Amino acid sequence: MEECYDQVVHPQKRRVVRLVLDGVMGRLIELKQEMVTLEFGEFHFMDDIISDLKLTPSDIEVPIPKYFLLERQKQLKERERLLASTLASMGIVEKESKPEESLSWEEAVKVVQVMERARQGRMHAKYMRGFLEQERHRQKRGEVSTMDEAYAAVIIQKAARGFVQRRRVRKERDNEFIFLGMIPPPDSQHSHDPIRLSEETQHARRLVQDANESEFQQALKVVRERLRETEGADIQERLKHQIRQWFIECKDLTGKFPDYPPEDEGGSKALFVNKTPDEIEKELAEAEEAKDKKKKDKGKEKKKAKKKEDKKKKKDDEDEGWQMTNSLYVTDVHEGHQSYKAVWFNRDEQDNLEQKHDVELIREEKRAEVEDEVRQQVDALMREELDNLKLVLDKDKGKRKAKKKKKAKKKKGKREKDLTPDRSMEELFEELVREGVIVRYPQVRLRDYLGSYNFLGTTLRQNEREPMPGLSDIRNVVTLFGVLPLGSESVHQKIVPIPRPDYNSRYMLWREFIKRHGGRIRDTLDLTSLTKVSDGYAGGHILEAVKQVLTEHRLEQQAARPLQAIEFIAPLAKMDPIYQDEEDQFKSWLEKTPHGKNRKKALEDAEGGQKDKKKGKKAAKK
Numbered sequence: 001m002e003e004c005y006d007q008v009v010h011p012q013k014r015r016v017v018r019l020v021l022d023g024v025m026g027r028l029i030e031l032k033q034e035m036v037t038l039e040f041g042e043f044h045f046m047d048d049i050i051s052d053l054k055l056t057p058s059d060i061e062v063p064i065p066k067y068f069l070l071e072r073q074k075q076l077k078e079r080e081r082l083l084a085s086t087l088a089s090m091g092i093v094e095k096e097s098k099p100e101e102s103l104s105w106e107e108a109v110k111v112v113q114v115m116e117r118a119r120q121g122r123m124h125a126k127y128m129r130g131f132l133e134q135e136r137h138r139q140k141r142g143e144v145s146t147m148d149e150a151y152a153a154v155i156i157q158k159a160a161r162g163f164v165q166r167r168r169v170r171k172e173r174d175n176e177f178i179f180l181g182m183i184p185p186p187d188s189q190h191s192h193d194p195i196r197l198s199e200e201t202q203h204a205r206r207l208v209q210d211a212n213e214s215e216f217q218q219a220l221k222v223v224r225e226r227l228r229e230t231e232g233a234d235i236q237e238r239l240k241h242q243i244r245q246w247f248i249e250c251k252d253l254t255g256k257f258p259d260y261p262p263e264d265e266g267g268s269k270a271l272f273v274n275k276t277p278d279e280i281e282k283e284l285a286e287a288e289e290a291k292d293k294k295k296k297d298k299g300k301e302k303k304k305a306k307k308k309e310d311k312k313k314k315k316d317d318e319d320e321g322w323q324m325t326n327s328l329y330v331t332d333v334h335e336g337h338q339s340y341k342a343v344w345f346n347r348d349e350q351d352n353l354e355q356k357h358d359v360e361l362i363r364e365e366k367r368a369e370v371e372d373e374v375r376q377q378v379d380a381l382m383r384e385e386l387d388n389l390k391l392v393l394d395k396d397k398g399k400r401k402a403k404k405k406k407k408a409k410k411k412k413g414k415r416e417k418d419l420t421p422d423r424s425m426e427e428l429f430e431e432l433v434r435e436g437v438i439v440r441y442p443q444v445r446l447r448d449y450l451g452s453y454n455f456l457g458t459t460l461r462q463n464e465r466e467p468m469p470g471l472s473d474i475r476n477v478v479t480l481f482g483v484l485p486l487g488s489e490s491v492h493q494k495i496v497p498i499p500r501p502d503y504n505s506r507y508m509l510w511r512e513f514i515k516r517h518g519g520r521i522r523d524t525l526d527l528t529s530l531t532k533v534s535d536g537y538a539g540g541h542i543l544e545a546v547k548q549v550l551t552e553h554r555l556e557q558q559a560a561r562p563l564q565a566i567e568f569i570a571p572l573a574k575m576d577p578i579y580q581d582e583e584d585q586f587k588s589w590l591e592k593t594p595h596g597k598n599r600k601k602a603l604e605d606a607e608g609g610q611k612d613k614k615k616g617k618k619a620a621k622k
Contacts, residue, residue, distance in 0.1 A: 045457025452504030
């Protein structure tokens with residue numbers, strides 16, 4: 001679904017897909033919340049399910065939608081610009097950290113080739129200098145070369161023709177391989193890289209998305225203005241005619257003019273249903289009666305609620321089991337699905353290869369908006385006209401004054417006071433920066449948080465031992481409770497415990513950090529022993545040890561002296577690990593949290609139930 005939204009370029013289709021995508025994310029967060037409530041914890045171990053379904057931990061990873069950043073780039077850049085200007089005005093100059101540029105495989109090969117050819121050129125120049133020096137010595141001693149000019153010309157000609165022939169044969173062979181499709185053409189080697197092709201295609205699609213979106217936004221304004229100019233007067237006249245006809249019909253049937261529907265009930269929009277004036281009058285009267293009945297029904301509802309509570313108390317022995325709560329997002333998913341089926345599923349778009357917006361759909365949407373806007377203006381005019389008609393009718397009956405209904409006073413809500421009315425946004429932003437509330441953090445990605453999945457979680461829980469989550473579990477929980485809710489405009493605050501890395505996570509960290517800093521992993525580097533020795537150390541400790549060992553000088557010596565595990569132990573020993581006492585305190589603190597207390601109580605209740613069952617079986621045997 002996320003890939004579909006990222007790659008679809010039609011602006012109106014993207015809105016339907018976005019509705020379904022947000023609904024799916026919201027539903028996923030709801031299910032996670034239900035699981036937290038059931039198991040009294042944020043971490044859920046599914047190693048047994050992964051094993052049964054023959055899946056990998058990456059299959060249950062929750063992806064982060066790309067549009068979280070892509071659609072907010074302008075806001076983020078503006079915020080970064082404002083922060084930089086604020087820091088500069090305060091006299092704070094930050095050092096720009098240049099990202100490490102990594103070479104591709106082809107670029108690295110070219111660098112090696114250039115260096116090797118330069119080395120061979122230097123060796124050949126050295127050889128030629130020695131040869132020319134020998135020739136000078138021979139000439140000084142009067143020695144004459146035995147080779148004549150004709151024989152020397154033959155040797156040179158032989159070497160030149162051999163070189164030309166070999167080059168021609170090599171070129172013919174390459175052309176044959178290119179024709180057979182065994183090698184790519186030399187000018188399109190980059191175009192056959194599937195990863196690069198995919199990235200270029202995605203970038204090109206996003207450019208088309210931006211262009212189509214800007215055209216769509218412009219079309220919304222143009223179509224709305226055009227409808228207002230061409231159809232606005234006709235809509236106004238049609239509405240006035242319908243409302244006046246309603247006035248006349250009500251006057252003929254009831255002998256008086258009706259009351260105009262208020263704005264909060266839709267105004268004249270309630271009149272344009274296929275109903276007679278009598279039915280509309282009855283509905284307005286029933287609405288007023290319903291308001292009076294609500295007060296009487298409240299007392300009855302309280303009595304019914306008490307009766308239901310009494311019935312529930314009587315059914316304590318009956319266990320209804322767990323029931324899923326009503327979802328707030330399933331309706332969005334269903335609405336998006338129905339909208340796609342009704343509008344786009346059978347729509348013929350053979351002529352719309354560029355996937356531009358559909359003007360007819362925009363016209364249908366904007367026509368309703370223009371009609372609502374015109375209706376509000378017509379309602380104001382027709383209310384005055386209705387009041388004038390009532391005044392004229394009252395004068396004809398000899399009434400001096402027209403009866404006016406008292407308008408219900410609207411309760412004014414308390415307005416929030418602006419505590420900073422005389423300060424601009426830049427001044428407030430500068431104050432927050434000065435006080436340290438807004439700071440500049442390095443840009444990191446969640447996928448850089450490396451770690452392994454806990455494959456023994458279910459087994460430990462079956463043995464009544466609470467497992468500690470792996471770093472991959474933590475990454476998944478942060479995505480669900482931290483990233484997705486912020487992107488879908490609903491925040492869920494949760495306690496996410498981050499324990500020290502387990503064996504698999506430490507092994508992954510050692511291997512990845514050494515590779516990332518230019519180290520070569522060979523047989524001489526015992527990562528298994530290094531992982532065992534580093535038990536109790538966090539990922540930051542391992543990264544610091546790798547940085548201290550893999551200096552530029554040490555990287556240059558890897559060919560002659562490969563890396564060994566003993567080199568990383570010395571800097572690691574200078575750091576304080578996370579001792580077992582600290583981890584026990586951390587676990588005891590988790591048990592005091594609301595979820596920890598509920599989980600402990602549930603385990604105690606389960607143990608008590610098992611003991612009662614055993615006692616019942618023994619009593620039955622006796």
